[in-house]
Structure formats: C-alpha cells, structure tokens
Amino acid sequence: MSMLRAGIVGATGAVGQKFIELLRGHPWFKITALVASDRSVGRKYRDAVNWIGAAEIPASVASMEVSSFSNDLPCDVVFSGLHASVADHAEPKLAKAGYPVISNAKSFRMHPDVPLLIPEINPDHTFLIKNQDWQSAGYIVTNPNCSTVGLTCALKPLHDRFGLEAVQVTTMQALSGAGYPGVSSLDALANVVPFIGGEEDKLVHEPNKLLGTITGGTLHPQSIRISAQCNRVPVLEGHLECISVKLSTSVSRGEVHDAFESFVSPIKDLCLPTEPEKLLHVFEDERFPQPRRHSDLGGGMTVSIGRIRPCEVLDYKFVALSHNTIRGAAGGAVLNAELLIKQGLLKARDA
Amino acid sequence: MSMLRAGIVGATGAVGQKFIELLRGHPWFKITALVASDRSVGRKYRDAVNWIGAAEIPASVASMEVSSFSNDLPCDVVFSGLHASVADHAEPKLAKAGYPVISNAKSFRMHPDVPLLIPEINPDHTFLIKNQDWQSAGYIVTNPNCSTVGLTCALKPLHDRFGLEAVQVTTMQALSGAGYPGVSSLDALANVVPFIGGEEDKLVHEPNKLLGTITGGTLHPQSIRISAQCNRVPVLEGHLECISVKLSTSVSRGEVHDAFESFVSPIKDLCLPTEPEKLLHVFEDERFPQPRRHSDLGGGMTVSIGRIRPCEVLDYKFVALSHNTIRGAAGGAVLNAELLIKQGLLKARDA
Amino acid sequence: MSMLRAGIVGATGAVGQKFIELLRGHPWFKITALVASDRSVGRKYRDAVNWIGAAEIPASVASMEVSSFSNDLPCDVVFSGLHASVADHAEPKLAKAGYPVISNAKSFRMHPDVPLLIPEINPDHTFLIKNQDWQSAGYIVTNPNCSTVGLTCALKPLHDRFGLEAVQVTTMQALSGAGYPGVSSLDALANVVPFIGGEEDKLVHEPNKLLGTITGGTLHPQSIRISAQCNRVPVLEGHLECISVKLSTSVSRGEVHDAFESFVSPIKDLCLPTEPEKLLHVFEDERFPQPRRHSDLGGGMTVSIGRIRPCEVLDYKFVALSHNTIRGAAGGAVLNAELLIKQGLLKARDA
Amino acid sequence: MSMLRAGIVGATGAVGQKFIELLRGHPWFKITALVASDRSVGRKYRDAVNWIGAAEIPASVASMEVSSFSNDLPCDVVFSGLHASVADHAEPKLAKAGYPVISNAKSFRMHPDVPLLIPEINPDHTFLIKNQDWQSAGYIVTNPNCSTVGLTCALKPLHDRFGLEAVQVTTMQALSGAGYPGVSSLDALANVVPFIGGEEDKLVHEPNKLLGTITGGTLHPQSIRISAQCNRVPVLEGHLECISVKLSTSVSRGEVHDAFESFVSPIKDLCLPTEPEKLLHVFEDERFPQPRRHSDLGGGMTVSIGRIRPCEVLDYKFVALSHNTIRGAAGGAVLNAELLIKQGLLKARDA
8 A cells, every 4th residue: 555645734733743643654645735824834843833842843744834724635545633613614615525524523523424433442434425415526424522532442342241331431631632822820720720612512422422333324322311510630641530420230340340351342353553552541550540650551542441440329430540631632543534434435536 | 716736646647637727826726735656755746757749838837846646746736647557547546545546537427327428418427426435535536538529519409309319420639639659650640540549438338327327326328329430530639520410309400400509508507617618619600610710619618519500311400529638638627626515515624 | 187088090900909919908008099091081999900819808899880091080199010012101191290100110210310129229319300300290209120120139248338339139939020910820830031021131220229329410320240140930929049249348258248238218217108127137047038938028028138158250149039020019119108208298188 | 691690689679670771682681580589589580570561561571589688699790779779798708719790880880990880981991900919719890879970971072172170060850760669659749859879979980980091000180170969840850961071172162063963983993782872972952952852862862952051150051951860870880781792891700
C-alpha cells in the first residue's frame, strides 16, 4: 500500500498539533496539507504555530506552508481539529468536495448518519457512511468527546456480558481537554472547577450511540440511564472517572473483573498501527490508575481500570482512566482512519 | 464566665497546630497546656514544632514548654489532635482522669456511647455522655471525619424534609487532610490518587450515626445506603464532593434548593463564637463552589452547595464543599466544646 | 476628616478587583464610582465582573452601576488599574480633568515629573507633583512594578548604610502578576517559564528612580548596576527574589542583618492605615520566606527577607519576598493615596 | 562484545528505579543483581519496591529476587543509587571486593583520586582511577550532583574559549531531585522553598573539579568563583538555572552563542549508546527552555540553553536546563559506565 496523503485542518490548534505529533513516522499516512485560519495562511508552519508540545515540531512539517480552506487540498483524507463553531460549516463542505473527514469536533457526532466511532467498540457503525447524502463525494466520521471514550470503553464489556441499566460517573478531567490557552492558571492551580460546559450532556448521549446497534440500515442507540458530574482538576493529561453501574444481571466481583480482563478487541486481527495491545488494562494496586503515571499506557490508547468493588447503591463501582488528547482526541481519530482503510472506505483519491 | 483552660494533646501535629491557630483570641478558652511526644517534652513549643501554618506561631504559645501526658494537666478541657493509634489508649486515660476530651481522632467515633457531634446537626447527641462509664470523671466527644462533615451537613435538610434513601458521593479531597508530611509531592503534583485508606467506610457509617435519633437513652442510627469513592487531588484546603441522592418523596428542584437555603441551625440562639452565620451557603454560579476560592467562607465553618440539578439515575445531584482542617477537624472540635459549655457539660474543674 | 470619594477605573480587571477588596472597610475612602469598558457600562458591577477573589464581592459594590470614562466622575481620587495601553491616554485626561490619579499602570512610572512612589522608601518624591503641567488641575502618582517593590524595599537599608554598586536578582514570580486570565494553565502547571516580557528592564530602571534624590526640584536617579532574570513559577501570590549585592563598604554579615532588622519607616508617625507594623521582616529559619506561607505578612504589605549570607562573587546574598497584588499593586497604590492625604496633596474636591 | 552483568545497589530507591528504567533494552548491560536493605531481601523486586515510575516495572526485573550486600554479587559492575550515609561505607567495600562502582552518591565525589565524571566534559579524568588504593581490585567513579551537571555543561565551552572568572547561579530545582517521598506536597504545592540543604556548596566545588586538569598524575581543580542560590519549585523533572558569568576575555554575544552552538563532544566518535546527539541545544525562542517541555530532549541527556544576553553586572547571562534524574543522576552514571568500557577500564570479571 502506498502512503495516503493526509491534510490537517485546524492545524495550529491544540488538536491539530497532536495530529502532527501522532502522524510523525506513521506507516500509512504522510502529511501533505496544513490548513489554518487566515492569519496563518502563507506562513511556514513553524512561524504560524505556538507549538505547545514537549518535543520539537517534526522537521518536515515545520517548513511546510500553511494553506487556506479550499476544495482542492492535495490530500486523500482530512483530519479535523476544528472547533465546532468552524466545523459546523467547514466539514460538510469538505465532505461535499469529496474528502473523507475524520473529525474530532462535536458538530456531527450525534447526526444519525455520521458514525461516532471507537474502532474496538463499534467498528460496524461505519456502515452509516453510505447514508450520508454528501457521500457520493466524501463523508464525515467522528470520534467521541474525550470524557466519553474512557467511560464507553469501560462500559462495553459490562454491557455485552451483563446488560447495563444505569451509570453514575464523576469525572476529574485534565486541563489539556480545554485546549490552549484554555483554563487560566488562576482558576486551575491548587483548585477544582466543578463544571465543564456541555460536558455532562455528551456523557449522557454519546455512550448510548456508541453502544447502539445497526439494524435495517439505521442506528438504534441504547437507552442506558447515565448521570454525569464533570470536574476540571489540575492535571495535564488523563481523564479519571469514578463510575458506578447497575447491571441487568446479578454477578460476582470476579465476573466483573473477568469481563474487563478478558475483553478482546473485535478488530484485533486488522493489526491497526495505532491500536494498543490491550484496550483495557486492569490494575490490582488500589492506588492505581493515576493520570500522571498511567495515561500513557499503550501509547496513550489503553484505558486503565482499577478499584473494582461492590457499590452500596448500584451494583459495582470502579475507576477508569484514559488519555484525553490521544485516545480521547487525535489518537482516536487516527485509529478511526486506519479502520476505514482496512474496511476499504478510505483510499487514494484519483489525481 | 471566666476563661476555661484548654490543653492540647498532639500539639505539634497538623491538627494540634490548627487548634492553636483557632484558639488564638478565643473568647472562652485560653491555652494552658501543650502535650506532645517524648522528643518534644521540655522544649519550648517554637523549638519543638515544625510550624506549617501561614502566619507565625502566636507569641504566647511559642514560648510555652511542651509537657508529657499525665493525669495532672493544668486544664479544664483537652483538645485531642492525636493519631488514632495513640488516641486509642490516651483518650480513655484522660477521660478517666477527669478530663472532657474533645477529640478529632477516629478511635471512638463509632462507640455507641460517644457522641459523634456536629452542633448544628445533632446537638442532642451529647445526651450519650452520661452513658460513658468513665463519665463519673471525664468523657469523650468526637467530631466526624473531614469528608463526612460536608456530606452530612448537606444531607441534613434533605433528610429532615424529604427523607433519604440512598446517597452516591465522589470526593476530591485536599492534601492537608493527610496531615504533614502526608502525601509526597511526587504523588500529588499534577495527579489524582483515586484511593484514601479507610475513608470510604467512614462515609458509609458516620453520616448514619450523625443523623440518628436518641430514643430510650440510646442512639438509633439511620440506615441510608451510602456509596463513596474517595480521591486525593492537588488542592491545599477544602474537600469537594459530588453528591447524588435518592429521596423518599418526589420533590421539585426548587424544593431541594429551598431546603438548603432555608436551613436554620437549631443552636443559632446559643451564639457560639465559632458557629458561622450560615451553615449552608448556596451558590447560583454553576462554576462554584471551588476549594481554593470558597473553603474559607464563614471562617472555614460554612459548607457551600452548588449545581443543584436533577439526576438521571437517582433524584438530585449537587456539589458540596467544606474546609477540611477547620470545619472538618479543629474548628469542628472547638465548636463542639463551645456547645458543651452552653449545655452545662463543660466547666471549670475544681482547683 | 470626612471620607474621600474613590473612583476605580479598570474596575472589572484583576487590579481593579483588588482595589475593591482592599478598600472594603477603609477608614478614609469610600468607593463612589466604578469605571470599566463599554461592554460593562450600565450593568451592575456583580453582573459585569468575573470576580476572581476568594471572598464575595462587597455587597455595597456589587449593586453599583458601572459607568463610562468622563470628566465628571463623582469622586475625589481615581485609583487606576488600567492596562498601560489604555492608561497611556486615559490617565492624563483624568489628571487634566482635575483628578488625582493613583495609578498602578507602567505608563508614567519613568516620567521625570511623575512620582514613582513607595511611601516608606521615598515619601519626598511627591514633591515632583508640582512639576506636572496638568497639575493645576490633577496629577498622576504611580507605584512600581510588582517585582520592583520587594527588591527596592530590600535594597533601601543597604543603600542608605553601605552604598550599593551592583545588584544581581533572579525572580520567581507568581501567576497573579500576569492578571486574569493571564498565564495558561498548560504553560504554568508543573513548569517554569524563564521569561516575562518587559519585566527585566523595569527591574533595572525603577529601583534607581525610587532610590534617587530630589535636588533643585528635580529627581536624580541612582546609577546602581542591576541585572535581572525573571521567571514565572506556579505560585499564586508572592514574588520571591534571589538577590546578590555589591556594596561600597566592607561590612560584616551582622551589619547587613542589622540594616534590615533595624530599618525604620520614615513615615511611621503618620500612622497610615495600610502601612504594616514592619516594612521588613527578617526570617532566621533558612527555609523561609516562602511565597505561599509568608506573602500575607503584615496584611500583604510586609516584605520578608531571609538567608542573609556572604556571596562568593559579589558581597552578600539573600532572598526577599513580597505580595505582588497587594504590596506590589493595589495595596501599594492605596498606601500612596494615604500618604498624599497626610501630605495635604489629596483632599475633597469642591462639589 | 558480550553483555556485561550489572548490579544495582539501592535498587528500590528513586535512583535505583531510574537505573532499571534506563537499562531496559540497553545494548551493553543486562541487570543480574538487585541489592536493597534487609527488609527487601528475599522478596521479588515487584513486591519489595514502591514503583514510582510512569511505565510498569520491566517484566524481567519485576520477578528478580532482591539480594543483600555481599562480596559475591553476580555482576561485572555495580551501579550505586545509595544514599550517602550508606554509600560512605558500602561503596569502598564493593571496590575492595573488586567491583567497579559507578556511583550517584555524593560520598566520594570530592575525593582527590575518584573521578567526578561527565564523559563529554572531562573523559580524561578516569586516569585518576589508577590512584585509588583499592584499585588493585575495583574502583569508584562518580557523577556530579544533579544541579552541577547542567551548570558545568553550560560553562565548559565558555571556559574553554574565553576563560571563566566568576559565576552566579540561581537554581529552580525539580521535586524529584529530593527522592521519594522527598518533599511534602504541603511544602511544594503552589510554593517555592528557597533552600536545599548542602546544594549550594556542591555547586561551588564540583564544577571546579570537573573543569580541572590532570597534570603529573593528579587533578588540579579550577578556582572559578561560583555563587549559588538554590530553590525547590513545584516541577516534576528538570532543573532550570539562571546563570551569569564573568569571562576572562571581552567577547560579543554572537561569540558566546557560537561557543554553545558549536560545542562538540570530545567522545563523539565513541558512539556511546546513552550519549545524546547534541550535548547542548540552544533555543532562540526567549520563552524556552522550560522544564516540563524540554527536560526530555536527547532522551533526557541534552542540556538546553536559552536567553543568551549581556549582563549588566557580570558579562553574559543565560538559562540552562537539564533533566535531573536522567542527565543529573542515573543517565549520567550509565554514560560513565559506557565510557569506561570504551576506555578499557570496565570489562567482564573472571568467573
């Protein structure tokens, strides 16, 4: 397979930068277009960006020129790190212009014909693409909100084995989830902010779409009752979630533990480059997982589980941790694109 | 009323230091004895202590000599900031020697004859003192665990008005709750530790004792089902708690709000010096309360409530914040002692 | 003396908020005007401001209406928390309109006719006011940059007694010095930024003006060589500075210590409400002063000194700490206004 | 070359853990012995250690049994992460028993016959080994204190080209430099501690030894006047230093910049696995280097330089950053061992 040409829109933002980091040395994609807002257009990427990463900008990207939105981007696929306010308009335009758009924006996540995709959870949802009316040309595929991913990956094996009736989740979310500059240090340092605009709603709805089933060509979401309380904590990367679940079946702690431990990704055999060896890692040490220490497991793509124990109110409780800018954003999107290639839905466009 | 003489045991520890801070300028108590472990005995307090407070040691205390445990402490009441491992033995000895012991330790909190006391919540529980078999001489009164206080103060008006069936609570607790040196900075900085040893059990049992009723001379605890998930976050002071409740009655959000807003302390008329003007402060701004900004409300004795809203799984959810080393430890204990004075249970001992 | 009417311009900004906090209950000033930018004009202060303080907005101020800039503000004195970009134009206008402007902005600090004032250091510099050509009406008086204050207060006794030839200073400055939202939490958390735009220049020039002498009606600044390296550290309040000095005289460590210890404010007898009991507090404990623990000394108006010891390169080195938003901004400005009252330069304007 | 067998003493401590991390997959060393204190002896490493790293314990090491100190350790070289109090006695014993001891402890750093070694700076100092009177059997080689390394690497090119007369350095040091549990979170969070016991003395003496010359078989240290002020800041990894230097020659800023930029490691041709591509990386962006973002450059072995500019008091000032637990501790020690292999001073011991 020859390398696919990847364009990144919103290339100077926090998510755009993460795309560039994660595509460095990727075996299937090479970056061929960087798109950003007017004030960046025409400048070298290194001059246009306020690079916030730890390492330096990959040399090949640093000297690329930033281009403007157009219907003629030199790429086979577009990774979108746009804010929703821009994505609302820009992503359909790109799809209509023939580009597969792999989006991290929230704009179309709940659209009935747009897959909200976690490859290990619902790879069959890409079936929805054929319903997209701009599909003759391109399409949009989205990854979930950063706090949804860890929750849904943790719920999946419980839902499959035991049935899920209700979920309580309290999140402690990293600062990087708010982008850059994002949260003021005067709000963040030595503090917790018990509110993140719009976040709790996403946690109520997105997991039900992700765990939904495709029948008769349309998606039927689940109707698990989910209640979320979202907090911003002074952590850099990694959303930690305290979860309590009510199951449809009476099961032992051992069975819950085993459901997590023995979960096997349905796409394991595709050997996607960004898929971690294990989707779920279960810690026995009751002090773990911790965001600073364990978010990077599996290259930031593994979701960690810990402290599985009975709940006095629902059935079982536990904690889950996932890397919010890798698994929860750019890494999840790249994995989506890899799945689409293997499913034959993403390929080189005719020159 | 002449000033009562206060002794502080565990005087060099974090809680002992807080007692000293809070008794500075107190209208009813003067510090007359400082008791600490052997290696401090005989030294001036300023030389024995590693003072961790922001202000300086009150001058009158700085030059006092630290004394050893004895049955002959020159004081009318003992405030105990001891660790449970020492309190287990030391507090009964002090009680038998005739001292009222106002304890912050967990050792006797769940003892059926020892009041677990929050003056605004269960002032009548001091009735239990007369059951204490060392009572002929002295007695023990305890305040709850730091994470219990905020929860119980928030639950009280709901329990009184609507009845409580179940409670889910996820805590985000300040570092100072672990004492000094307590949590290593390498565990704390930019991190969350999703485990605090023994904490979750206290949250299950202590509120049920605090909300219990005295009938026939004994305490009948409630049997509300409580499930707790406790986390240590990089915050200095203030435990923030995300709470969800199932009520016995179907009520509107406005009624819940009103229950908090209109709660009146049953001991308001006693005008205790450490009692805040309002036990509960309800924030309307959905970003509040925040530990760094609001823990000090009411001199650290007010519990803040925010984000009252329906819960998709139980009935209502909200956040509560309380200052863990003032309301949740030394301040709570001082308020207990003030109540005992007004109830005639604490007075000058015969010389 | 009847209360003077105080107007605050830039009332919704971080410095403006601090003015409001510090003037709460002030014996000489009452707030009678709040001025902010167009989008706030006409709204109640509580609705216009994003209040970042720990306590709540003083009730009397919360319900005041925000007004626009005009030549007809109902006040006797204007406290300016404006950014320099606005102050450049607005402050001279206010002065020409007859208002004494007590400014925290950098715009006119180095103007030869504008006093750069720390009352305990150079109270005689207010003499310069009469040189101001808008003076027939009003005038401008400034306080120094937040990092200059601690340094200059520490240098003053050394300069007076021993003569100063050269100063090396490395600062570790709090986040609040950058205003709100100021530094992004992604830059601040668990990090140091070794650069603060424009800061080092201020440290080179402002102390020389502050320590200058008035002769023949004009100011003659000192020419002490000062080299500064400024860093932003994850601290909320309090600029800590590592200082090394070359003196004109050979002196012992004891003499340096004594110079700090025995420094007496030249305005002590004026009993200004905001002046701390001691300008300089010398710590003997080599771990002190620390920003989080000691910035509040003297109500945030005391400068702390510690670790006095010989320097292997210059003569002596030590650390100094000062509260950057109180002593280094709003508190310093209020103290300036208090001095001006006592000097007869600030009084009620004719109605 | 067959793999050398490496023993780690102090294997459960913070430095010991870092040795294990850095030797994972090392091409020249395999870990064959783990030595710790009595309470760990006989236990599997995973059970004996409180692993503080981000990743998990390498599987091969996790199941190794911890052994006690002896003269019969199954290894060719010993890496010592011991505290000085233990190293004082243990390291000479190991040397006498025939082991090359690659030590991170301070015990023998200033011993005239023990090399204090940074391979890129003074590789010829290993000549001193032959003076060690326990040398017939083994020997000791040390790496410098964590705060010395960055300073000395930065000074080396200036010293070589221009001559150095005096150095002022203010450090902002990471928490990990104090080991585990090290600094209490109550001292660290949102605070700076302007004191690190013993640190300033090391900065005065160690660079002079490192930059010294070997003549007549003995080491002649330099006599550069160095003054240090050391601070602990809430950063996890990376010591940032503000440095000012007085040179023997008058040079331009460009020449200083070029001295850093064009520095070539004298051991480049040895191709040591742990040597970074560049010892010194010069940043042009005045906001850089920053500890959280840039400590990991060159695998944590590169020292970053930034903000080169004239100094108003000495000649030039700049900042330097180095990773304190890699370049400044375990990584430096591993590089020392690699150099010794290439110099023929470290080889397989006879069985």
